[in-house]
């Protein structure tokens with residue numbers, strides 16, 4: 001029996017609210033970023049397209065620096081970032097994908113994040129990542145338009 005099931009059993013014996021506590025523990029785990037593991041997962045699953053520095057490839061692959069942080073100003077943007085096919089269909093599990101995206105945001109998009117930014121949890125990623133987006137370009141254009149309407153004009157429609 002692992003530590004969590006032991007904890008759950010103890011809590012159940014004492015009639016404590018297990019669900020709430022168990023969820024809290026899982027979220028806290030996903031939000032703790034292990035930089036070395038995130039970098040390794042990025043290298044194996046994202047870097048081939050997005051380049052080692054996350055700069056992307058002009059006209060073909062969007063950068064994962066700077067602009068990505070602006071999308072976090074919109075709930076639809078949080079969804080977008082984990083539903084693009086490269087993220088949604090990656091071999092990473094929900095917790096690993098949450099970690100890689102949180103790591104990208106906190107390491108390379110810090111200035112662009114909203115003041116009330118909350119890192120992704122594994123649960124949020126599980127809820128949002130599927131199905132992978134089919135109309136990525138249209139969705140992105142729509143989000144950029146929404147951001148522009150909110151006065152966030154630094155994010156460009158093209159990359």
Ligand code: HEC
Pocket residue numbers: 042045046047048049050060061062063064067068080081082084085086087090092100101136137140
């Ligand atoms: C096979 C190439 C490929 C891989 C691998 C890949 N991506 Fe992408 N990614 C793209 C392309 C191309 C786009 C542009 C949208 C589209 O056409 O899917 C994109 C878009 C994105 C976007 C939206 C950025 C924006 O400004 O529009 C995010 C976020 C993203 N990818 C994250 C990731 C993450 C995280 C991984 C690794 C888990 C990853 N991608 C792996 C090719 C890839």
